[in-house]
Amino acid sequence: MKAAFYTGNRTFEIRDVAPNEPGPGEVRVRVAFNGICGTDMHAYHGAMDKRIGHNRIIGHEMSGRISAIGSGVEGRTIGDPVVVRPLEPCGACPACAAGHSHICHNLKFLGLDTDGALQEEWCVPSFAVHALPTDLPLHHAALCEPVAVACHDVRMGRVSPGEDVLVIGAGPIGVLIAMVARAQGANVAISEINPHRLKTVAELDFDALDPSKTDVAAAIMERTGGKGADVVFEVSGTQAGTNLMTDAAATRGRIVMVAIHTRKPEVDLFRFFWRELELIGVRVYEKEDFDHAIALIASGAIDCERMITDVRDLDAVADAFAAIDAGGPAMKSLIRVAV
Ligand SMILES: [Zn+2]
Ligand SMILES: [Zn+2]
Incomplete structure (x- = not known):
């Protein structure tokens, strides 16, 4: 062989x-x-x-x-x-x-x-x-494997129907998180800087925001009547993404750390105090996430x-x-x- x-x-x-x-x-x-x-x-x-x-x-x-x-x-x-x-x-x-x-x-x-x-x-x-x-x-x-990652992240973020979600970074995992969160009934916006990826995100009918052109945190506040995103997924692994995750989160928002940050970024801990934010670490998947991924792919979601x-x-x-x-x-x- x-x-x-x-x-x-x-x-x-x-x-x-x-x-x-x-x-x-x-x-x-x-x-x-x-x-x-x-x-x-x-x-x-x-x-x-x-x-x-x-x-x-x-x-x-x-x-x-x-x-x-x-x-x-x-x-x-x-x-x-x-x-x-x-x-x-x-x-x-x-x-x-x-x-x-x-x-x-x-x-x-x-x-x-x-x-x-x-x-x-x-x-x-x-x-x-x-x-x-x-x-x-x-x-x-x-x-199934990358979709199971997304299923785990969305489950750990406790995304529920009608919630506003921001995904920072539209590589394959970011886009799959967006798809799984949408299947869960969330309103999903994606922040991405790469033009190829922005195009894909827009074709998939997600609200695509380019931080090189738009103040993404302000745009999220505007779209949510000043509330902010209930759940933010940090998938970019960048300092800019780490700044945005706290700036865009709602009061008592959940921030899900998906990216593998190879350096320790600066984190706005004041914002965690001020808005009672929650930070959730996520890694790979559990058995039930794989089962969910298989079902979602089979359903066409x-x-x-x-x-x-x-x-x-x-x-x-x-x-x-x-x-x-x-x-x-x-x-x-x-x-x-x-x-
Ligand atoms: Zn992989
Ligand atoms: Zn062990």
């Missing part, structure tokens, strides 16, 4: 290797599609070399069909369409003991800490597998066709990463692994 190995410094090698047999408690999945996400780009840039090395098959946003079943696995059938929730918790740390195994202190992320889905046959623990409705197109299903901007074969994986690196209109790039 073919597998794409990340070999350091923005390079991949496609190799022909023997597929692994699933161990006890594992299933093997024939991978159909794999999406490329920001974390994969981070790995490609060498920023995770210490963690992943130079001989790693990455990839974790995938869909496929079960092709082999290990011993002790029940309730799985060969040919079942599935997606994988790529988390392997230790089961023994304080986070696991408290029921928060998705942020286990010793969490293994499949496709970073172990080999991932950019190979034709992928062995994973059966507990990480979610079955799909049989009529769900597998290229749409490859979006997520515009998968608009999200998927390009599909390439596994042989062209290096081109896909290079194209994202060059900027441009890509929202979600998929690799066709074995279809």
Whole structure:
């Protein structure tokens, strides 16, 4: 079978290797599609070399069909369409003991800490597998992982129907949060500076605000009769976004920290005091978020066709990463692994 190995410094090698047999408690999945996400780009840039090395098959946003079943696995059938929730918790740390195994202190992320889905046959623990409705197109299903991130973020932000929501940053996760919040009945505005992304956001019929042209906080206050946004999602990872999140939030507003801030930003803590704001940290997803993501994609609430901007074969994986690196209109790039 073919597998794409990340070999350091923005390079991949496609190799022909023997597929692994699933161990006890594992299933093997024939991978159909794999999406490329920001974390994969981070790995490609060498920023995770210490963690992943130079001989790693990455990839974790995938869909496929079960092709082999290990011993002790029940309730799985060969040919079942599935997606994988790529988390392997230790089961023994304080986070696991408290029921928060998705942020286990010793969490293994499949496709970073172990080999991932950019190979034709992928062995994973059966507990990480979610079955799909049989009529769900597998290229749409490859979006389940990022949609599950959005479902988790919206759930943690306790978004309810009729609430005003501001999403700061319209990369794939920002746009998916906007879609999930809208499906929840919220009124959603998005702040974004990149013209390609602003165009996508406007085509999706969201209220698109460009902070290089508009005072976004003032615009939100105006649209909400001086109230502000009930829930703000900070997805930009910038100081400007961090300023906007407090400026645009309503009294007792919830601010959901989605972005991975690599530096400590300045935060307007006075505003937290003054308006009794709440800050909510979010990371990956829980089982129920994956179930919700699958249901939302199956219902058509997520515009998968608009999200998927390009599909390439596994042989062209290096081109896909290079194209994202060059900027441009890509929202979600998929690799066709074995279809
Ligand atoms: Zn991802
Ligand atoms: Zn643990």
